[in-house]
Amino acid sequence: MEGTPPMERRTELKSALRIEDVPTVRAIVAQKLREAIMSGNLKPGQRLVERELCEMMGVSRPSIREALRLLEADGLVNTVPHRGPMVSTISLDEARQLYAARAVLEGFAGRECARLHDPAVVRRIGDALTRLKTALAKPDMIAVLEAKTDFYAALIGGCQNSFIERMLKPLHDRITLLRITSMSQPKRINKSLREVTAIWRAIQSGDKDLAERCCVDHVKAAAVAALDMIQRSMAEEKA
Structure with a gap:
């Protein structure tokens, strides 16, 4: 270090001390509220009163x-x-409409993932699937939702089409509002796990047709569960 020029020493010190990606208060608050919505602690239709949120969150x-x-x-x-x-x-x-659009886009994403057959993408999808199985075994619904989010992110990112990614992300954000309730149904949880496992295996084997079909079938099954849930909720409100 003694022979290092002063300018290089300052550069090395700056690099060693630099703090990257410090989350802002806004980002932290948004993440906490997002988790509360995903967990069902903040329910669809619930008012978000600023004064109450300030008191609860201390910001x-x-x-x-x-x-x-x-x-x-x-x-x-x-x-x-x-x-x-x-x-x-x-x-x-x-x-x-959400699920119909998602089936088309996600089917394409699965097909492209299988066609490209990128080992890093296959591994990332598999890792998310492993975390999903672990979370379901506990069970930890927040971890389940996070693992499913990671699974879809790997699938969507793996198709290497930025337009598909930009279109699917807002769809998944909206569907998150339904997923916590539908995933709380034991039969749907187990069926969903089998479906996403089939998607991963098809992509892993490079079978384009099967990967697309598995993705579409998964979305259609999720749609049936979600639509049934909404209809039952509407019937209860009228009763």
Whole structure:
């Protein structure tokens, strides 16, 4: 170190001390609220009162507002005139449209993943699947949702099509509002695990047709469970 020029020493010190990717308060608040929505602690249609959130989270009102704007951009929060921000709800028609679009796009993503057959992508999907099985065994529903999110992210990213990725992300953000309830049904959990395992095996084997079919079948099965859940909820509200 003694023979190192002063300029290089300063550069090395700066590099060693530099802190990267420090999360902002806004990002932390947004993540906490996202987790509360995913876990069902904040339910669809529930009002998000800034004053109450400030007290619960111990942060300033501007931080809450900025975080809510981030979640609104993701479709998880909706600002209603004269009522303020609320956790978004999904109507029966909207759910049908979401799943129909998702089936087409995700089927293509699965097909491309199998065609490209990138070992790193196959490994990433497999790792997410392993975490999903571990979370289901506990069971830990937050970990389940996180593992499924990672699974879909690996699948979507693995098709190497930025347009597909940009279109699918908001769909998955919206579907998150339904997933926590549908995944709480034991029969659906086990069936979903078999479906995503089949997707991974098809991609692992490089079978394009099978990967696409497995992805479409998985989305259709998820749609049946979600639509049934919405219809039962509507019937209960009318009763």
